Amino acid sequence: MNKTVLIIGVVIVAVIVFVLFGGLGKDPQHIDSPLIGKPAPPFALKAVGTGQTIDLESLRGKPVIVNFWATWCVPCYEEHPTLVANARNLPNVQFVGVVFNDTEDKILRFLAERGAAYPTLIDANGKTAIAYGVGGVPETYFINPAGKIVAKFEGPLSTELLEENLAKAMK
Amino acid sequence: MTPILGRFIILASVLVATTGAFIAYAAGAKRSPEGLRWSQRFAYAFAALMIAATGVMEYALITHDFSVQYVAHVGSTQVPLWVTIVSLWSSLEGSILFWGFILGIYIAVTTWINRNDHQEYMPYAIGTWLSCGAFFSFLIAGPANPFLTVANPPLDGPGPNPLLQNHLLMIIHPPMLYLGYVGMTIPFGFAIAALLRGRLGQSFLRPLRASLLLPWVFLTIAIMLGGWWAYEVLGWGGYWAWDPVENASLLPWLTATAALHSAIVMERRGVLKGWTVTLIQASFLLTILGTFMTRSGVFNSVHSFTQSSIGPTILIFLAAVLLFSVALLSFRIDSLEAEGQLDSAVSREGMFLVNNLFFVVLTFTVLIGTCFPLVVEAVKGKQMSVGRPYFDAMVVPIGTALLFLLGVGPALPWGRASRKEMQRALLPPFITGAVVLVIGYVLGVRNPWTLITLLFGGYAAHVTLAQMWLPLRQRMKRGDSFGPALIDTQLRRGRRRFGGYVVHAGAVIVFVAIAVSSTMRTQQEVTLTRGQSTTFAGYTVTFTGTEERAEPNRQSTIAHFNISKDGKPVTTMEPRMNQYATMREPIGTPAVHSTITRDYYISIMNLQGDQAGVLIINMPMVGWIWFAVLMMGVGGLIALIPMRRRTYVVVPERAPEIDSEVVA
Amino acid sequence: MIATLFLLAFMQIKVPDAAQFVGAPQGTPLTGPQLERRTMEISSELRCPVCQGLAIGDSPSIMAANMKAQVRELLERGYTEAQILSYFEKSYGQFVLLKPKFQGVNALVWILPILALAGGFLLVVTKAKKLETAPVKSAAPNEPVDEPTDDLYLARVREMVDKQ
Numbered sequence: 001m002n003k004t005v006l007i008i009g010v011v012i013v014a015v016i017v018f019v020l021f022g023g024l025g026k027d028p029q030h031i032d033s034p035l036i037g038k039p040a041p042p043f044a045l046k047a048v049g050t051g052q053t054i055d056l057e058s059l060r061g062k063p064v065i066v067n068f069w070a071t072w073c074v075p076c077y078e079e080h081p082t083l084v085a086n087a088r089n090l091p092n093v094q095f096v097g098v099v100f101n102d103t104e105d106k107i108l109r110f111l112a113e114r115g116a117a118y119p120t121l122i123d124a125n126g127k128t129a130i131a132y133g134v135g136g137v138p139e140t141y142f143i144n145p146a147g148k149i150v151a152k153f154e155g156p157l158s159t160e161l162l163e164e165n166l167a168k169a170m171k
Numbered sequence: 172m173t174p175i176l177g178r179f180i181i182l183a184s185v186l187v188a189t190t191g192a193f194i195a196y197a198a199g200a201k202r203s204p205e206g207l208r209w210s211q212r213f214a215y216a217f218a219a220l221m222i223a224a225t226g227v228m229e230y231a232l233i234t235h236d237f238s239v240q241y242v243a244h245v246g247s248t249q250v251p252l253w254v255t256i257v258s259l260w261s262s263l264e265g266s267i268l269f270w271g272f273i274l275g276i277y278i279a280v281t282t283w284i285n286r287n288d289h290q291e292y293m294p295y296a297i298g299t300w301l302s303c304g305a306f307f308s309f310l311i312a313g314p315a316n317p318f319l320t321v322a323n324p325p326l327d328g329p330g331p332n333p334l335l336q337n338h339l340l341m342i343i344h345p346p347m348l349y350l351g352y353v354g355m356t357i358p359f360g361f362a363i364a365a366l367l368r369g370r371l372g373q374s375f376l377r378p379l380r381a382s383l384l385l386p387w388v389f390l391t392i393a394i395m396l397g398g399w400w401a402y403e404v405l406g407w408g409g410y411w412a413w414d415p416v417e418n419a420s421l422l423p424w425l426t427a428t429a430a431l432h433s434a435i436v437m438e439r440r441g442v443l444k445g446w447t448v449t450l451i452q453a454s455f456l457l458t459i460l461g462t463f464m465t466r467s468g469v470f471n472s473v474h475s476f477t478q479s480s481i482g483p484t485i486l487i488f489l490a491a492v493l494l495f496s497v498a499l500l501s502f503r504i505d506s507l508e509a510e511g512q513l514d515s516a517v518s519r520e521g522m523f524l525v526n527n528l529f530f531v532v533l534t535f536t537v538l539i540g541t542c543f544p545l546v547v548e549a550v551k552g553k554q555m556s557v558g559r560p561y562f563d564a565m566v567v568p569i570g571t572a573l574l575f576l577l578g579v580g581p582a583l584p585w586g587r588a589s590r591k592e593m594q595r596a597l598l599p600p601f602i603t604g605a606v607v608l609v610i611g612y613v614l615g616v617r618n619p620w621t622l623i624t625l626l627f628g629g630y631a632a633h634v635t636l637a638q639m640w641l642p643l644r645q646r647m648k649r650g651d652s653f654g655p656a657l658i659d660t661q662l663r664r665g666r667r668r669f670g671g672y673v674v675h676a677g678a679v680i681v682f683v684a685i686a687v688s689s690t691m692r693t694q695q696e697v698t699l700t701r702g703q704s705t706t707f708a709g710y711t712v713t714f715t716g717t718e719e720r721a722e723p724n725r726q727s728t729i730a731h732f733n734i735s736k737d738g739k740p741v742t743t744m745e746p747r748m749n750q751y752a753t754m755r756e757p758i759g760t761p762a763v764h765s766t767i768t769r770d771y772y773i774s775i776m777n778l779q780g781d782q783a784g785v786l787i788i789n790m791p792m793v794g795w796i797w798f799a800v801l802m803m804g805v806g807g808l809i810a811l812i813p814m815r816r817r818t819y820v821v822v823p824e825r826a827p828e829i830d831s832e833v834v835a
Numbered sequence: 836m837i838a839t840l841f842l843l844a845f846m847q848i849k850v851p852d853a854a855q856f857v858g859a860p861q862g863t864p865l866t867g868p869q870l871e872r873r874t875m876e877i878s879s880e881l882r883c884p885v886c887q888g889l890a891i892g893d894s895p896s897i898m899a900a901n902m903k904a905q906v907r908e909l910l911e912r913g914y915t916e917a918q919i920l921s922y923f924e925k926s927y928g929q930f931v932l933l934k935p936k937f938q939g940v941n942a943l944v945w946i947l948p949i950l951a952l953a954g955g956f957l958l959v960v961t962k963a964k965k966l967e968t969a970p971v972k973s974a975a976p977n978e979p980v981d982e983p984t985d986d987l988y989l990a991r992v993r994e995m996v997d998k999q
Contacts, residue, residue, distance in 0.1 A: 005501040020463065020545070032930070129901075412893060556930055559879060
């Protein structure tokens with residue numbers, strides 16, 4: 001028996017199996033946000049419909065939920081009613097939608113059909129999305145009253161998930 | 172009815188493969204000729220069942236039997252017939268069935284070819300193949316069952332992923348890849364048999380080498396076709412992105428190439444047996460790892476299948492085979508080892524060792540680069556990426572070193588060489604290398620790596636061509652006439668050697684073409700209004716308008732461009748955007764105008780009314796890559812095809828065994 | 836009047852800017868072909884977050900186009916490569932860097948292949964030394980009986996070829 005071969009072989013097997021098993025079940029599309037606990041990148045963007053400019057810094061003092069979405073994204077359709085309902089139920093929380101890579105008329109049509117309860121802002125060249133580290137839509141950032149990002153959520157939110165993440169922003 | 176039949180066949184194949192494997196191993200242990208005959212029958216039965224199961228699935232696909240889950244998942248009455256047929260390998264479950272199909276054919280054909288030979292190894296080999304067969308039929312029967320029924324069959328299905336319908340290479344690339352991947356099971360079985368016997372005789376090298384060379388040829392072609400496909404459809408003018416799935420196809424190719432080289436030393440000197448067997452095992456294990464990478468959803472890749480539950484099952488199989496291989500190797504490697512010796516390290520044998528070192532380090536680098544993000548995530552819980560810039564930085568130096576060896580290795584004599592012999596062998600090719608280097612410089616090459624590649628490439632080309640025609644020159648010197656000497660030295664007696672050098676010649680061209688096409692590439696993004704022109708890289712491109720075309724499965728917008736040079740029209744190019752009903756965003760198809768020296772590539776970035784935003788790329792020599800890789804494949808086939816010496820003589824029964832042994 | 840209102844609304848728009856994250860530009864502003872070349876180079880080092888492992892330079896997606904436009908703009912303003920990469924890293928983490936940094940555990944991905952090469956080289960040298968001095972076993976004892984006798988003609992040809 002060749003012990004060297006055995007030992008080297010077993011080490012290689014152990015490493016490979018450990019690493020691959022560790023990787024099972026992870027979503028390779030998920031991106032950890034380095035912005036958690038950091039001040040939210042400031043922006044002031046124009047809202048569709050009203051043309052009014054909303055400045056994030058003016059919203060300090062209450063939790064803010066920033067939801068990145070687009071009309072061409074299927075899960076955003078599923079998520080929209082949840083967001084609208086919660087925005088109506090939670091007057092102390094400011095909801096903000098940010099849309100990128102989309103046209104204003106499509107957004108207006110979408111909102112007219114499916115209801116709107118909070119301002120939807122246009123991020124024309126995606127710069128805001130990039131600064132937040134958006135890796136796909138829908139994606140939601142939870143900002144506490146002090147203006148720090150406390151949580152990031154990828155994919156469509158349910159009410160439970162929304163409340164769970166919002167709790168972090170309430171503290 | 173169809174799904175039940177399919178499930179029945181698959182269950183039978185699990186049973187047949189398992190039983191057959193037991194019988195074969197028992198026959199090996201007992202050295203029973205009767206047992207060997209039975210295991211051969213089981214091998215044929217397994218193949219028959221796999222072919223039948225695949226036939227049933229194809230029947231279900233073609234008849235649009237949406238009660239079969241897989242058909243409901245990938246079938247559609249709206250797609251052309253060829254898409255329906257190739258849907259077999261367009262999605263996970265079908266692709267595993269296709270794997271089993273190819274495996275069955277490989278097992279049966281190899282068993283048949285060796286039905287009367289190598290009797291002491293064959294039972295163990297058949298046992299190993301059928302064990303793999305058992306695993307894959309288990310996958311088909313359980314975790315990846317394509318024959319499940321749908322309670323309420325839909326009237327029509329979505330069709331396969333539009334990205335796969337977008338090009339005819341879908342017909343040929345996946346089968347080639349599977350022929351390469353699955354084929355690695357055969358040399359693995361032989362290697363396991365040699366280890367179990369504790370012996371690797373000289374006559375067993377022939378089937379071992381041939382069984383490795385055939386999948387190598389397929390894999391070589393498949394990798395090239397994959398790159399070409401990406402180049403033709405993805406729209407950024409690249410053919411290799413170091414994506415995990417691309418790496419997965421490269422890894423076994425690297426170890427198999429190393430094994431093919433070490434097998435030559437093994438054959439000549441009787442050394443490196445354990446090492447060659449290790450490389451063959453690694454090649455097979457890397458194909459399983461590749462399957463895991465493609466199908467587990469752990470790796471982020473353009474090419475991966477949708478997330479599935481078969482990841483853990485494949486991983487358990489991988490772990491089991493890894494452990495089995497390591498244990499067997501450590502118990503038996505010493506009994507295979509060295510019978511011979513090397514005369515000198517500075518010889519062709521020595522260069523083979525260095526060659527193997529570089530191939531293995533290259534494999535290690537690609538493997539670690541691909542898996543490192545998983546390691547970091549597992550150890551530190553932090554995310555990171557390893558991408559093209561890393562691989563380019565690491566692989567280019569190693570590749571350049573391999574090109575250097577490709578030139579120097581064959582120039583060095585076997586055994587031991589005097590200083591004078593060495594000088595005579597090594598110096599003249601430098602002149603060719605220098606000439607190529609100067610030509611490149613004059614033509615505008617400035618990148619240092621590309622210049623080195625040209626120098627080494629010229630050197631290697633000189634050596635390769637000289638070696639290729641050496642036997643012929645010798646025969647001519649002895650007074651043989653050209654024609655018969657040519658056929659005899661290159662295609663009959665010297666066929667293996669000649670084939671090897673054809674592969675080398677192809678490889679030299681590939682190295683140079685990759686270096687030149689990637690460093691000399693220029694590109695421009697421009698927005699053109701209808702009727703407007705731009706001049707780039709010697710051509711004037713005029714946007715003449717768009718056209719809508721409706722096809723059953725897609726709606727295309729085709730942009731027309733007139734290409735002219737110095738006022739004279741050259742061609743028209745028609746890149747398109749295809750909108751599939753099932754896809755939200757359109758998929759572009761770039762247009763490529765290929766000439767011998769370069770490709771001119773136009774890809775649509777966006778189309779709005781009268782405006783077309785396009786990416787124009789000028790890539791010199793890129794077409795050479797496809798042809799040179801094809802040449803490598805042909806070289807491999809030349810070295811592979813068994814040709815008996817007495818083909819033209821009337822032989823009453825079988826030609827004596829010895830002839831084929833010697834020639835092959 | 837409408838134009839002024841529009842302008843007013845437009846001027847109020849403010850997007851997060853690199854200056855807030857990586858300070859003032861430390862390089863020289865680029866233009867023309869050099870700008871294009873550097874944009875391409877840096878774009879090949881940034882991972883497109885919505886794609887699957889592709890660089891933003893290689894991706895047709897709109898997100899990648901946005902990021903590429905931002906790289907170009909930052910180069911135009913005189914930001915250095917290090918600043919631009921660090922700007923994107925601030926929002927996406929090291930995930931976005933396709934060329935791992937040489938720091939911490941990540942340095943291993945650069946070091947290990949070089950170690951492997953060095954170790955392998957030593958192994959090859961010792962192996963070659965061993966094989967050079969190994970005694971030739973007279974007749975291989977465990978060779979099978981089915982060993983073919985070598986064709987003499989072939990042996991001669993090989994001999995001649997090798998001597999050349």
